[in-house]
Amino acid sequence: MQIGVETSKAVDQRRVFVIDEDDITRTVLQFMLQDEIETHEMATVEEAFEKGVGWLKPDLVLIGVSFVKQVTDEGGDLVAHIKMRFDGARILIVCDKADEPVAVAAIRAGANGALLKPLTLENVRSKVDTVLGRGGAKPIVKLGMLG
Template sequence: MQIGVETSKAVDQRRVFVVDQDEITRAALQFMLHDEIETHELATLDEAYEKGTGWLKPDVLLLGVSFLAQQGAALISEINAKFPGVRILIVCEKADEAVAVDGMKAGAHGALVKPLTLESVRKKVDTILGRGGAAPLVQLGMMR
C-alpha cells in the first residue's frame, strides 16, 4: 500500500533517472520517489545513456555532484544532447555547492542539497516537473 501518494502522481507516465556513484544516495532517492513516479537508479552516465535509448528517456535526471567534479560543467551540455528536454537536478552536500552552482550556470535546473528528506525530494521533483501540490479534497456531504 502506498501511503501519502496522490493517485494522479502514481499513474504519471514520466520517469526519473537517479545517477550517482554513491549507492546509498541512489537507493535512498529511488526509495523516496518510486511510489509517485517511475524511478531508475544507475551508477554511471553510460548506464543512463544506454537505458535512455528509445522510449525510456528520463524526464528528470538526478545527477550526483561527483560527476561534475570529475568531468566539469560541460557535462551538462553532454547530458542535454543525449536527453533533449531533460530536467537536471544536482545532488550534493553543502560543501559541494560551488560545483553545483557551476552546473546550474551550465544549464542544470537546480540542486538537491543533503540531508535529503522525503518531503523536500518529492517537492523538488514535483516542482521541476510542473506538478502542483495535492489535489483538492472533496468533502462528503458537499457533493450534489
C-alpha cells in the same frame, strides 16, 4: 510501500533517472520517488545513456555531484551532454552543502537546480514536483479579477 502518495502523481507517465556513485544515495532517492513516478537508478552516466535510448528517455535526471566534479576536472560539460542525449530532460544536482559551488556552476551551465543533502522525503518530492511542473506552487489569484 506507498508513503503519502497522490493518485494523480502515481499515474504520471514521466520517468526519473537517478545517477550517483553512492549506492545508498541512489537507493534512498529511488525509494523516496518510486511510488509517485517511474524511477530508475544507475551507478554511471554511461549506464544511463545506454538505458535512455528509445522509449526509456528520462524527463528528469538526478545526478550526483561527483560526476559533475569529474567532468569539470577534465574540461567537459556534463550538463550540456546530458541535455543533448536526453532532449528536454530537466537536471538536478544531488550534493552536500560543501559542494554547493560546483552545483551553482552546473546550474549556470544549464542544470535546473540542486537537491541538497540531507535528503528528506518531503524535500525530494517537492523539488521533483516543482522541476517537473507537477502540482508545485498554488496559482496566484489577484483580487478584483474574480469578477
